[in-house]
Amino acid sequence: MAAVKFVGRSVELAALKAHLDAARxxxxxxxxxxxxxxxxxxxxVEELVAKHAKGLIVAxxxxxxxxxRVPFSAFADIIAQLSRAGHAPGDAVRGLSGxxxxxxxxxxxxxxxxxxxxxxxxxxxxxxxxxxxDMNNLDDGSTAMFQYLASNMxxxxxxxxxxxxxxxxxxxxxxxxxxxxxxxxxxVEGKVAxxxxxxxxxxxxxxxxxxxxxxxxxxxxxxxxxxxVTEGNPLYVVETLDALVEQGLDVALKDWARKFxxxxxxIPASIKxxxxxxxxxxxxxxxxxxxxxxxxxxxxxxxxxxxxxxxxKDDLQQVMQSLVSHKFVYEVTEAAEETYRFxxxxxxxxxxxxxxxxxKGLHGKIAPVLERxxxxxxxxxxxxxxxxxxxxxIHDKAAMYGLMAGQKAFGVSAASEGLRYAxxxxxHVKLVxxxxxxxxxxxSLRKLAGDLRFHLGDWDASLRDLxxxxxxxxxxxxxxxxxxxxxxxxxxxxFRGNYEDAERNFARALDIAEGAEDARGKAMALRGLGxxxxxxxxYGGAERRFSECVxxxxxxxxxxxxxxxxxxMGNVHTSRGDLDEAERSYKSSIEFTEKAGAFYDMAxxxxxxxDIYLQRERWEEAIGYFExxxxxxxxxxxxxxxxxxHFNLGEAYAKKGELDKAxxxxxxxxxxxxxxxxxxxxxxxxKNLGIVNRFRKDWDKSxxxxxxxxxxxxxxxxxxxxxxxxxxxxxxRIERGDKGGAAxxxxxxxxxxxxxxAEKLLERARAALKKVG
Amino acid sequence: xxxxxxxxxxKVQNIMAxxxxxxxxxxxxxxCKDIGMDPEEIDEKRVPELARALGKVMLTFGGEEKARxxxxxxxxxxxxEPVP
Numbered sequence: 001m002a003a004v005k006f007v008g009r010s011v012e013l014a015a016l017k018a019h020l021d022a023a024r025x026x027x028x029x030x031x032x033x034x035x036x037x038x039x040x041x042x043x044x045v046e047e048l049v050a051k052h053a054k055g056l057i058v059a060x061x062x063x064x065x066x067x068x069r070v071p072f073s074a075f076a077d078i079i080a081q082l083s084r085a086g087h088a089p090g091d092a093v094r095g096l097s098g099x100x101x102x103x104x105x106x107x108x109x110x111x112x113x114x115x116x117x118x119x120x121x122x123x124x125x126x127x128x129x130x131x132x133x134d135m136n137n138l139d140d141g142s143t144a145m146f147q148y149l150a151s152n153m154x155x156x157x158x159x160x161x162x163x164x165x166x167x168x169x170x171x172x173x174x175x176x177x178x179x180x181x182x183x184x185x186x187x188v189e190g191k192v193a194x195x196x197x198x199x200x201x202x203x204x205x206x207x208x209x210x211x212x213x214x215x216x217x218x219x220x221x222x223x224x225x226x227x228x229v230t231e232g233n234p235l236y237v238v239e240t241l242d243a244l245v246e247q248g249l250d251v252a253l254k255d256w257a258r259k260f261x262x263x264x265x266x267i268p269a270s271i272k273x274x275x276x277x278x279x280x281x282x283x284x285x286x287x288x289x290x291x292x293x294x295x296x297x298x299x300x301x302x303x304x305x306x307x308x309x310x311x312x313k314d315d316l317q318q319v320m321q322s323l324v325s326h327k328f329v330y331e332v333t334e335a336a337e338e339t340y341r342f343x344x345x346x347x348x349x350x351x352x353x354x355x356x357x358x359x360k361g362l363h364g365k366i367a368p369v370l371e372r373x374x375x376x377x378x379x380x381x382x383x384x385x386x387x388x389x390x391x392x393x394i395h396d397k398a399a400m401y402g403l404m405a406g407q408k409a410f411g412v413s414a415a416s417e418g419l420r421y422a423x424x425x426x427x428h429v430k431l432v433x434x435x436x437x438x439x440x441x442x443x444s445l446r447k448l449a450g451d452l453r454f455h456l457g458d459w460d461a462s463l464r465d466l467x468x469x470x471x472x473x474x475x476x477x478x479x480x481x482x483x484x485x486x487x488x489x490x491x492x493x494x495f496r497g498n499y500e501d502a503e504r505n506f507a508r509a510l511d512i513a514e515g516a517e518d519a520r521g522k523a524m525a526l527r528g529l530g531x532x533x534x535x536x537x538x539y540g541g542a543e544r545r546f547s548e549c550v551x552x553x554x555x556x557x558x559x560x561x562x563x564x565x566x567x568x569m570g571n572v573h574t575s576r577g578d579l580d581e582a583e584r585s586y587k588s589s590i591e592f593t594e595k596a597g598a599f600y601d602m603a604x605x606x607x608x609x610x611d612i613y614l615q616r617e618r619w620e621e622a623i624g625y626f627e628x629x630x631x632x633x634x635x636x637x638x639x640x641x642x643x644x645x646h647f648n649l650g651e652a653y654a655k656k657g658e659l660d661k662a663x664x665x666x667x668x669x670x671x672x673x674x675x676x677x678x679x680x681x682x683x684x685x686x687k688n689l690g691i692v693n694r695f696r697k698d699w700d701k702s703x704x705x706x707x708x709x710x711x712x713x714x715x716x717x718x719x720x721x722x723x724x725x726x727x728x729x730x731x732x733r734i735e736r737g738d739k740g741g742a743a744x745x746x747x748x749x750x751x752x753x754x755x756x757x758a759e760k761l762l763e764r765a766r767a768a769l770k771k772v773g
Numbered sequence: 774x775x776x777x778x779x780x781x782x783x784k785v786q787n788i789m790a791x792x793x794x795x796x797x798x799x800x801x802x803x804x805c806k807d808i809g810m811d812p813e814e815i816d817e818k819r820v821p822e823l824a825r826a827l828g829k830v831m832l833t834f835g836g837e838e839k840a841r842x843x844x845x846x847x848x849x850x851x852x853x854e855p856v857p
Binding site: 034169174176181183184185187188189190194196 | 793794795796799800802803804806813829830833834
């Protein structure tokens with residue numbers, strides 16, 4: 001921002017400095033400055049940087065309103081700046097800006113890894129200040145990342161200084177603004193300090209006025225006028241003074257303040273009036289360029305502006321110089337190409353308002369220019385293209401770039417932003433001429449929206465979108481898309497525990513894929529069918545499906561898929577009680593997953609081998625494998641897997657008799673998995689806590705934990721883990737001396753184990769039942 | 774949109790705003806969301822549940838004594854007792 005002398009705010013500056021000093025000693029800090037528009041929030045942080053950041057790494061990001069549509073834009077920019085300064089991030093962070101590729105991991109796992117990668121990157125930096133202005137404009141991904149970092153960062157020497165305007169977090173629909181929700185959570189954890197910035201005192205307004213007008217002192221009569229109008233809002237003070245100067249206030253004159261007549265020189269009644277007054281003083285050409293720039297965004301490049309404005313280069317340069325000197329915009333000197341930014345979001349808002357109904361036409365001019373400049377790499381600029389074509393109502397392009405931007409957002413695990421693009425695309429695709437290509441476009445948008453809604457947990461809407469996508473694919477005769485949509489529906493129903501419907505969809509997907517010789521579609525359908533069979537206790541069916549899928553994976557040359565299938569087959573053997581065969585499968589799976597770099601499945605295999613040793617009651621070996629899994633999960637930054645490893649370690653330590661260690665592991669696991677809403681994992685932890693308390697002979701606590709675990713497993717319809725919990729619960733009841741209660745629980749476990757043909761479990765249930773006669 | 778904030782909602786939000794400034798309202802909204810309650814239409818019967826949740830929040834900011842005081846102050850709203 002153009003230099004405005006820093007005045008007052010000594011208390012707030014000292015508070016920020018204290019946070020910086022603490023961060024430099026180790027232990028990153030998060031401090032947010034809040035206040036109304038124009039309160040000087042950014043200026044305060046800039047002053048901290050100017051005075052106290054010598055020798056520190058500093059990265060700044062001014063969040064723009066339009067960025068709410070661009071996933072991870074704020075953090076991508078910060079990391080790019082740090083990277084340019086020689087602090088390159090690791091692999092986990094590189095995909096932040098989106099290359100359109102998605103790994104086979106679930107969205108939450110990918111996001112978890114990304115967040116962990118960013119955390120490690122920041123923790124590894126030398127002392128630094130990360131400044132993020134106007135966080136109320138953050139996209140959802142950046143907001144979630146901020147929340148994650150504030151909650152989880154313990155190490156590092158970073159001060160994260162952010163600013164936001166509380167009134168911008170009010171949503172007229174009553175919905176909670178994502179930043180408000182994040183703040184409400186983090187504040188509860190006590191992880192973020194807030195510094196409210198009030199209006200300035202009269203004395204400070206006097207100092208600011210003197211500095212802005214470049215005079216030694218401000219006469220009381222003039223100060224009274226400024227104070228009365230601005231009520232101490234610094235931006236309003238500056239804008240009012242600039243407007244008065246534009247209207248002829250001349251401080252070079254002797255007795256200038258006495259000559260100033262407020263009845264003849266209109267004083268702007270609001271910030272808006274002050275800015276509007278200055279805007280009206282520009283010539284027609286300057287106003288037209290500023291309007292175009294405002295529609296382009298709060299930050300804009302000179303290249304596209306030159307083309308859209310139609311002015312000769314020299315003329316535009318002249319106009320830009322004038323706009324800079326009139327303090328409407330300033331040049332972003334750190335940008336790679338000539339770029340400008342509006343002095344304040346309020347300035348841009350007011351210029352935008354003056355555009356009115358012409359905005360659509362301007363977007364219509366800007367969009368094709370950006371498209372041409374993007375050339376063969378439209379994917380890089382997909383968010384901007386989708387935005388401008390959408391507001392220009394150029395339907396075919398808006399639909400096409402909506403799809404591209406949605407896929408790009410999906411690629412960086414930003415599901416909510418991706419869905420907004422997909423929905424915009426769908427709005428436009430309905431308005432284009434019907435054709436086979438446009439139907440294909442609609443079907444692609446529907447499939448994308450369905451997949452995104454699935455990840456966002458809006459399962460009913462997801463199912464509707466996927467079903468529509470399926471029928472559209474049928475209409476344009478696209479078997480690949482029909483099979484993909486059907487498998488996606490199967491996955492959704494599988495997650496819901498609705499295995500019958502899931503199986504029906506996977507079977508349909510398989511039929512179609514086989515008919516079309518679509519190997520990938522066939523593999524996805526077979527894997528889904530195998531999973532459903534395993535979960536419902538049809539181990540023979542599961543084994544058959546997974547075995548059928550292996551040659552398909554080989555044909556595709558997909559080692560990761562083959563490794564994953566061997567892992568699933570291992571699970572089937574474990575459930576059947578054939579532990580030797582299971583161990584062989586898991587070990588083969590490790591060979592393939594390691595080669596393919598599919599470390600998530602590799603960590604799963606370590607975990608599952610640990611589980612086998614747990615069943616063999618070889619605690620040390622079990623602990624060894626669980627620790628291998630935890631180590632790999634930690635390196636991957638996969639919190640879910642890390643949580644599972646810790647909860648299994650909890651069980652192993654409990655069985656070994658090291659109860660304090662066991663409880664510690666369980667509570668650590670619970671903290672991780674509860675955050676991820678992993679119900680299956682949480683149910684397992686409650687079971688382990690039941691075991692720990694059983695060994696401590698704290699019967700009531702043990703009872704409560706087993707009951708909680710069993711209730712969750714019953715609700716999720718997961719028979720194998722439920723039977724396991726019931727066997728452990730029954731054992732506790734026997735020790736407690738409640739043989740009647742134990743028999744009831746164990747008989748239920750026996751029935752479940754028999755129904756799913758889980759031989760080992762059945763053996764264990766019957767052995768326990770013998771003890772109660 | 775016309776505001777339909779109920780009397781209890783308004784009072785709870787004011788108590789939290791008094792303690793937490795503008796963040797008070799967000800914290801009420803978040804706690805309501807977490808326990809499945811409409812922050813603009815707080816159910817009188819569920820005030821104790823909300824009071825407990827907000828009391829826990831206040832533990833972080835003002836310590837036990839303050840947390841207990843705020844929890845009690847909110848609890849009393851459910852019983853329509855005057856707030857001292």
